Amino acid sequence: MKKIFSYTEGLTRRPTHYCPGCTHGVIHRLVGEVVEELGLRGRTVGIAPVGCSVLAYEYFNCDMFEASHGRAPAVATGAKRTRPNLIVFTYQGDGDLASIGMAEIVHAANRGEKFTTIFVNNAIYGMTGGQMAPTTMPGQHSTTSPGGRNCDEAGYPIRVAELLSTLTTPAYIERVAVHTPAHTIRAKEAIRKAFELQAEGRCYTFIEVLSTCPTNWGLSPRESEKWLENVMMPYYTLGVKKRPEDFDGGIFHGKH
């Protein structure tokens, strides 16, 4: 019999703790497959965040750190700068990266640190019980925005991929989704490109992945896919936000 699907060596065999309908598992799988297929697993170090994916260090089958809330990009900087031959990635949610860790992510990206960030945006704090995140949609109900996100008080959701793409240094920034097979295939291509660029020694690479949270959205898994498509995607548009060929910093080099 022909084997057409199997475990990836990029992940451990440990069952994940994620809720039914959550797409963290799909995103883990894509990262694991890419690391394995590019032959990078033996020199890869991943950094898990605080939040739903805090236990990612158990699931990725490579050396792993667990960082404090929001600080994964700083930990990655220390690891990659002192051992440049490592392949380093941070895996972070939207509370971790876009709220408490905003300074660390912006400055790591701006320094052009040579690691990759997988940013999982599900528009809510999951682990702590469904509180409002910087990425929560206007009017979206959460346990700390019981009347729906009021943008007069909380501002509008932060588009991190676009925000980082205004920086000159990063090499590659793309936003993808994984709620359909077609989107999942595209997401894997983006993640692969990010790791390939890192392996070539290019500057910072960032992949934002739109993700679902049926538990805290109060929707079924199927309804969550539709909500992501109808509510999140018009605001968080998919696509490449920055390419290596967009680099416009060269003209400023050393001309003072």
Add this chain to the structure above:
Amino acid sequence: MAKVLMKGNEAIGEAAIRAGCVHFFGYPITPQSEVPEYLAKRLPEVGGRFVQAESEVAASNMIYGAAGVGMRVLTTSSSPGISLMAEALSYIAACELPVVLVNIMRAGPGLGGILPSQGDYLQATKGTAHGDFDLIVLAPDSVQEAVRLVISAFELAEKYRNPVMVIGDGMIGQMMEPVEFPDEVKGPPLDPGDWALTGCAGREKRIINSLYLDPDFADRHNRKLKAKFERIREAEQRWEAYNCDGPCDLLVVSFGMMSRICKTAIEELKAEGFKIGLFRPITLKPYPYEALRKAADKAKRIISIEMNMGQMIEDVKLAALGTKPIDFFGMAGGLVPSPDDVVAALRDSLKKAGAGGKAR
């Protein structure tokens, strides 16, 4: 190597290089900024990495990352910056990673001032951050000793896989003194052993982590950390006992630069026939309680002299265990007591001790 005249902060940077540390992550803050300035120039010359972080929060997590991949690493800061590093120190201690940090203290609380202080004694030795963990804390009294203790800090950090803090008041960082460095430059960087994240090729994956959801495991880990500190307590206490042979009228307890001013005052009063000893803890943690107790046994009275409002005096009291009366003299806010200020404080204590000195 011949002696050179060097500013304390720069000597600390050079000492790290001699200790084989070629990686630095830090953030500018007065009065320690000459350390990153010096290393920004020097580290590229020795094949190292200098990164100016966006904050002390980031710098302290960068050293977590660097130590986690098995590299020797340094950060330095001053009081408000150390407060921002406290979070990462708890994680680093929990994960048993060897790092060295230097605190060149300035006066607080709050933004405080930029002048010398010893106001972070309790923060360094007792409640640095959340959870049960212990730093090793070394306090030099000169630029030369700062060099020696920075080198020693890396040895202790790696021996025990524990964060080590070298703590000096702003004077240590800012003043110039003749200093001699060891000719030997240590290397290579620390042995990655069986814990560093170097890539899992040819072995099982490793995890550096401080999430302990299982309370039994968490309890065992806390006990392991405490047992390690007990070994440190047994083996690593350091102090200087000055003028402590035989009975004395008064025992001064003081650390860092303050102790040198105390020595000047003690010498002045010696001419009047007063016998005053000085006990200077060099390891503020582990604190040399037993050695201080023995010195205190020979004194009529004790005075703790600090550049703060009375912090180390708590450890002096623990050492003396109520056997001797203890006075305090200190100044805070950046004022450095002069020898005359100290002489006046010592005279007060001597009077309370009933010491007469030479009849005049």
